[in-house]
Amino acid sequence: MTDWLSRHVPKIVLAPTFFAVLLFVYGFIAWTAWVSFTRSKLMPRYDIDGLIQYDRLFSNPRWDTALNNLFVFGALFIVISMVLGLLLAIFLDQKIRIEGALRTIYLYPMALSMIVTGTAWKWILNPGLGIQAMVQGWGFPNFKFDWLINPKMALYTIVLAAIWQASGFVMALFLAGLRSVDGEIIKAAQVDGIPTWRVYTAIIIPSMAPIFLSAFIVLAHLAIKSFDLVIALTGGGPGYATDLPATYMYAMAFSRGDLGQAASSAMIMMGVVFAIVVPYLYSELRAKHD
Amino acid sequence: MKHMTAFAALSAATLTATVAMAEPQAEVLHWWTSGGEAKAVAVLQKQFSDRGGVWTDMPVAGGGGDAAMSALRARVLSGNAPTAVQLKGPAIQEWYDEGVLADISDVAEAQHWDDVLPAQIAEHMKCDGHWCAAPVNVHRVNWVWANKSILEANGIEMPTTWEEFNAAADKLKAAGITPLAHGGQAWQDATIFETVVLGIGGPDFYQKALVDLDPDALTSDTMKSVFDEMRKLRGYVDDNFSGRDWNLATAMVMNGEAAFQIMGDWAKGEFLAAGKEPGVDFVCAPTPGDAGFLYNVDSFAMFKVDGKDKQDGQKLLAELIVGPSFQETFNLNKGSIPVRTDVSLDKFDDCAKKSAADMKADGAAGSLLPSMAHGMALHGAQSGAIMDVVTAHFNSDMSSDDAVKMLADAVANSM
Numbered sequence: 001m002t003d004w005l006s007r008h009v010p011k012i013v014l015a016p017t018f019f020a021v022l023l024f025v026y027g028f029i030a031w032t033a034w035v036s037f038t039r040s041k042l043m044p045r046y047d048i049d050g051l052i053q054y055d056r057l058f059s060n061p062r063w064d065t066a067l068n069n070l071f072v073f074g075a076l077f078i079v080i081s082m083v084l085g086l087l088l089a090i091f092l093d094q095k096i097r098i099e100g101a102l103r104t105i106y107l108y109p110m111a112l113s114m115i116v117t118g119t120a121w122k123w124i125l126n127p128g129l130g131i132q133a134m135v136q137g138w139g140f141p142n143f144k145f146d147w148l149i150n151p152k153m154a155l156y157t158i159v160l161a162a163i164w165q166a167s168g169f170v171m172a173l174f175l176a177g178l179r180s181v182d183g184e185i186i187k188a189a190q191v192d193g194i195p196t197w198r199v200y201t202a203i204i205i206p207s208m209a210p211i212f213l214s215a216f217i218v219l220a221h222l223a224i225k226s227f228d229l230v231i232a233l234t235g236g237g238p239g240y241a242t243d244l245p246a247t248y249m250y251a252m253a254f255s256r257g258d259l260g261q262a263a264s265s266a267m268i269m270m271g272v273v274f275a276i277v278v279p280y281l282y283s284e285l286r287a288k289h290d
Numbered sequence: 291m292k293h294m295t296a297f298a299a300l301s302a303a304t305l306t307a308t309v310a311m312a313e314p315q316a317e318v319l320h321w322w323t324s325g326g327e328a329k330a331v332a333v334l335q336k337q338f339s340d341r342g343g344v345w346t347d348m349p350v351a352g353g354g355g356d357a358a359m360s361a362l363r364a365r366v367l368s369g370n371a372p373t374a375v376q377l378k379g380p381a382i383q384e385w386y387d388e389g390v391l392a393d394i395s396d397v398a399e400a401q402h403w404d405d406v407l408p409a410q411i412a413e414h415m416k417c418d419g420h421w422c423a424a425p426v427n428v429h430r431v432n433w434v435w436a437n438k439s440i441l442e443a444n445g446i447e448m449p450t451t452w453e454e455f456n457a458a459a460d461k462l463k464a465a466g467i468t469p470l471a472h473g474g475q476a477w478q479d480a481t482i483f484e485t486v487v488l489g490i491g492g493p494d495f496y497q498k499a500l501v502d503l504d505p506d507a508l509t510s511d512t513m514k515s516v517f518d519e520m521r522k523l524r525g526y527v528d529d530n531f532s533g534r535d536w537n538l539a540t541a542m543v544m545n546g547e548a549a550f551q552i553m554g555d556w557a558k559g560e561f562l563a564a565g566k567e568p569g570v571d572f573v574c575a576p577t578p579g580d581a582g583f584l585y586n587v588d589s590f591a592m593f594k595v596d597g598k599d600k601q602d603g604q605k606l607l608a609e610l611i612v613g614p615s616f617q618e619t620f621n622l623n624k625g626s627i628p629v630r631t632d633v634s635l636d637k638f639d640d641c642a643k644k645s646a647a648d649m650k651a652d653g654a655a656g657s658l659l660p661s662m663a664h665g666m667a668l669h670g671a672q673s674g675a676i677m678d679v680v681t682a683h684f685n686s687d688m689s690s691d692d693a694v695k696m697l698a699d700a701v702a703n704s705m
Binding site for chain 1: 686
């Protein structure tokens with residue numbers, strides 16, 4: 001009896017969550033996929049009608065903009081956050097006196113909600129209130145910094161705010177990674193008279209590969225789900241210049257009563273996520289077999 | 291034992307309450323939660339309870355009704371629709387197509403709605419020939435609001451054509467005044483756009499282009515000149531307009547930072563709330579053009595509900611909403627005009643009187659037209675597609691030719 005219990009209790013305990021996840025995650029993914037093949041408007045309908053929603057999606061210039069923005073924003077955000085985070089971590093790793101305080105200061109932006117970050121940066125970047133007005137007030141009337149209202153540059157204001165928010169967190173990740181590198185190897189390298197920058201580039205950073213991967217995964221999913229930052233900072237504007245797939249999907253589902261369109265854009269977003277997560281899972285699982 | 295008695299008394303009280311429950315019931319879903327709006331709803335609520343009804347308020351704040359529509363969807367999907375819901379334009383018919391709207395024709399016929407409502411507006415309240423919604427008010431969308439002292443100081447008359455508007459704006463710009471107060475949000479860009487379509491193309495063109503979505507009209511030279519004018523208007527807006535809320539733009543006109551604003555008559559509410567008087571501090575005029583009245587009508591659609599008390603509540607609600615006394619008090623609070631043409635306008639201001647007179651005249655002339663930007667003319671997906679193009683053009687250096695082509699593509703894609 002106790003044998004039977006000890007074998008089956010874990011299964012019994014896990015069963016409810018297992019079924020909940022099966023239904024509320026995978027069930028609803030399947031449901032969304034189904035809806036994306038229908039002509040659903042205000043309410044879901046279930047008559048399959050081929051790829052009509054995907055056709056509409058990819059002939060819509062606004063979706064093109066949204067998808068392009070995601071790749072530009074994602075690439076810049078991930079690369080710059082990682083580089084900046086790594087540099088900050090290396091600087092902080094130099095056994096300086098007020099490291100604790102500095103670490104808190106750099107990490108602090110992560111404690112703010114994206115909405116707060118977005119709203120604050122909206123004021124800072126507003127040409128009539130923020131940096132532009134301030135510098136002009138200092139006596140440089142020709143100074144211009146109007147990215148926020150310039151459709152070609154507005155996307156980069158989102159990159160700016162997102163980096164400000166996330167790079168401290170990346171720094172914390174890397175700092176932990178740096179501290180975990182075996183001190184013996186570093187000492188051995190120093191004894192051999194190898195310059196510090198070579199120690200970092202040839203020994204420490206390569207040994208931190210798993211941390212890079214984790215940081216990349218975290219940043220990539222932050223980029224794909226970015227929604228609140230755009231809403232607070234630019235509202236998707238000027239025009240729809242800073243639209244991202246998430247804001248596109250929201251507009252279709254909740255403002256325009258175009259559920260089929262929203263579902264198809266959600267499926268594409270999921271495809272993008274899978275493209276990142278599947279290789280990651282693959283490498284994780286393979287590592288276990290070795 | 292003492293507890294038992296109290297419990298018995300309590301259940302007896304509940305029982306009597308249940309017996310008396312035959313009174314009309316209404317659960318009303320709306321998103322009028324800001325100051326003037328909430329006051330306006332309270333008027334209806336009071337009239338409803340004065341007639342013995344039980345009102346359950348279901349306000350859902352935020353997002354211009356997006357949040358309320360999500361709540362509605364959830365309620366309808368779970369088979370428990372509210373009694374009445376704030377809905378407007380083709381969205382009423384969209385919900386009717388889902389098979390969830392009720393028939394209130396008996397109230398409408400008993401109250402002779404057909405005789406007192408403008409025919410075009412009445413049409414929005416009907417589903418397949420029977421009445422399914424009750425209109426509350428009429429907002430006119432094609433208004434220009436102007437700061438009177440700025441106009442006088444610069445010797446400018448209220449413009450009646452877009453050429454005159456451009457001339458006036460150039461003069462103001464030269465004098466260092468922002469000619470046009472505007473907020474760079476898609477719906478505000480679209481509000482200006484539709485008044486330009488009406489002003490340059492005339493009512494027939496408006497009907498063809500933005501209501502019937504006729505491809506020839508959408509790609510016509512007239513539409514190109516509409517986009518040319520939009521490009522000019524873009525030049526009259528200050529640099530800081532992106533993402534600004536409409537009421538902040540109204541405040542710019544009020545404070546003398548800008549001369550004009552093109553906005554529906556809800557802007558009047560801002561002027562009045564700041565103690566300004568029409569004709570003294572600010573001027574209202576229809577947007578440039580010969581004729582036409584773009585309306586935005588708020589209404590309550592009645593959903594299918596079970597139980598006689600709820601159906602009675604629905605009928606009472608419909609009767610009160612279109613009743614003359616509610617129409618007067620509500621619209622005085624909301625800044626709009628009564629949808630009934632037989633309500634006395636003595637208590638209304640001059641802009642409202644002008645609006646009501648024009649509604650009658652344009653109704654007779656066939657130039658009473660639904661607003662595209664405010665969801666009266668088209669389904670959400672279609673007006674959304676047009677608004678995307680308008681805002682993309684307004685916020686870039688796209689040529690009018692490209693804009694016209696993009697417009698036709700977007701409309702075809704939204705079907």
